[in-house]
Amino acid sequence: MSDEPETRQLAPVHLPEDAAASDAAVGLGATSLPPRPxxxxxxxxxxxxxxxxVKVQAVLGRSRMDIGDLLRLKPGMVVELDRRVGEPVDIFVNxxxxARGxxxxxDSTLGITLTEIIRKEG
Structure with a gap:
């Protein structure tokens, strides 16, 4: 006897190319994928x-203040934000x-026009 491992030649498997191909693949232990739309x-x-x-937020800007200043706010008072007039507004979903807009x-209704869609790279 020889110390070298025995090598075996495996026969190629031929699957049909029609709809039965996925059924044949399942029989071989592969997973069947649903058809792609x-x-x-x-x-x-x-x-x-x-x-x-979904929660949608349009962020006009941010401001930082002490709780005491926050509690003293009254209607008509101005809160300074970290953005200037004309800068884009950030749109958050959840x-x-x-997006930005x-x-x-x-017609006396405030809204946002989207100017840029933010695509997450990855």
Whole structure:
């Protein structure tokens, strides 16, 4: 007998290329993946998440003050913010920065026009 390990030649496995291929792969122990959608989801596809509540914040700026100063605030008093007029407003959804925009006034209603969408790299 020889001390070298015995080598065996494995026969290649040929799977059918049609829809049965995924069934054959499952039989070999592989996991079957669901088919990838060919088109982006339509609004009807997203209906299940339409009622999910999210927290949306438009941050005009920030200010730091002592609690005593905060308690002395009255209507009409001005709080100085860390941003200037015309600087972009940060838009947060569930505490995540998603966009920047500009404050607009339309028919006496305050709103935000989105000027930049923030994409998370990663």
């Amino acid at each position: 060919s088109a982006p989801p339509s609004p009807d596809d997203l209906q299940a998440v339409f009622d999910v509540p 505490n995540r920065l998603i 500009e404050v607009v006034l339309i």
